[in-house]
Amino acid sequence: MSRLKRALVALAALAVAFVLTLGGGALWLYSDAEVSTAGAVFTRELAVPPLAESRVDSDGTRVFDLTMQAGETEFRTGMKTPTWGFNGDHLGPTLRAKRGEKVGVRIRNTLGEESTVHWHGMHLPARMDGGPHQMVAPGGTWTPRWTVDQPAATLWYHPHPHGSTEKHVQRGLAGMFLLDDATSARLPLPKKYGVDDLPVVVQDVRFDGEKFDHGHRFMANSGFLGDRTMVNGTLDPYKEVGDELVRLRLLNASTARVYHFGFSDDRRFSLVGTDGGLLEKAVAMDRVQLSPGERAEIVVRMEPGERTVLRSHPQKNYGDFWQTRFNGGDDTFDVLELRAAKSLRPSPPVPATLGELELPDGSDSARTRFFGLRMSGINGRPMAMDRIDETVTRGTAETWTVRNEDGVPHNFHVHDVQFRVLAVDGRRPPPELRGAKDTAFVPGGTTVKLAMRFTGPADPDTPYMYHCHLLAHEDRGMMGQFVVVEKGQRAGTVRTAPSHAGH
Incomplete structure (x- = not known):
């Protein structure tokens, strides 16, 4: 009996140790799952993608040239990371066209594998869409053409090869495509590209030495989740601004992460546009949630000499506790610091009425x-x-x-x-x-x-x-x-x- 008691005591001790180990491991996983870069120091001036050059053919078509290419990018001083880009080592230029204009894009693929270019948010013929049925072989070219027939909006372009889209976008193949129209031209919104009208391409990244780490977070099932963010390919970015009102064209170009954008001081801003263009009326708010692929145009007021940080705040609408904790819902990121000059150019107020939605309401x-x-x-x-x-x-x-x-x-x-x-x-x-x-x-x-x-x-x-x-x-x-x-x-x-x- 004494031997049995000793055996039972030993088994009980092992069971307790096992439970404590499991509990400790679970606590470690729970604590380690949350990521925060709040309080980040912003040390690099924000890169602004250049506006793409174009030519107008004899038939009036505006033609852009995009080359998919491999290269290296020095995100961190002295460390070069292998990347892909359009017309450069990482990301791509901003294309811009007007409603009613005929456009064409001559795409060359100099990568070692086939890919595509999809015009995300664009209304155009299916054969020009750039989905997985319009692949461009290594060394090949493709020139889709269409007529822009939709309101002014912040769109973007990225690869769409079936089974490899995440990898191609993570490596850097992405860029903005801005549309203008007569209504947007008349409105007194900030519109000086790169000055008071800023493209903000947000991606989350993680580095493994000199290379991007594209692995998926342990316990997560949403896809890749990085431990820091960059804007327009710039880590720890700041932007000096000289106008009272600044328009931020927010694009979530991450592959899995959802952002809950606001500011570190909880200041309110005006939401003026969503994926497909301007709202009917501006909406004052202090948070806007964007999942991968979504866009929002916001206008924020700055005071002379002040600084504020665009921040992604925790969010609680992912579903259950597990999804929120392990798929990024509890994470916080300081994304971009805005630094106002000591003297600011005056800006007209955001207009009360912006446009009219060209959308069905479900009644028909x-x-x-x-x-x-x-x-x-x-x-x-x-x-x-x-x-x-x-x-x-x-x-x-x-x-x-x-x-x-x-x-x-x-x-x-x-x-x-x-x-x-x-x-x-x-x-x-x-x-x-x-x-x-x-x-x-x-x-x-x-x-x-x-x-x-x-x-x-x-x-x-x-x-x-x-x-x-x-x-x-x-x-x-x-x-x-x-x-x-x-x-x-x-x-x-x-x-x-x-x-x-x-x-």
């Missing part, structure tokens, strides 16, 4: 569709390049209901169209979701209703994409395809075309 939807989001795919099916999942009729409006069914953070991006968010869990959407949108955050357990109109052109054989824009999820198959057809026409057959190897 010809059809409703449902999309269930899971890591295993959309509506239970992973992406298939040769399968058309949905067929829509040109000229009609539809209401799409999108639900996060597995609790992991997701969002939903639709190519070619801008949509109106009708409701989030049956309620009116927050201000950042009330304008023209092409991407919407769909946290765990959330349902969003979207109204959109398909204005063509019809192409039964060439699909557009809809997908989760957390790029690791997209790469794993959270994507589907739809085609636009004329009334009474059926979808055709998708034939994966060979990569563009020449003009």
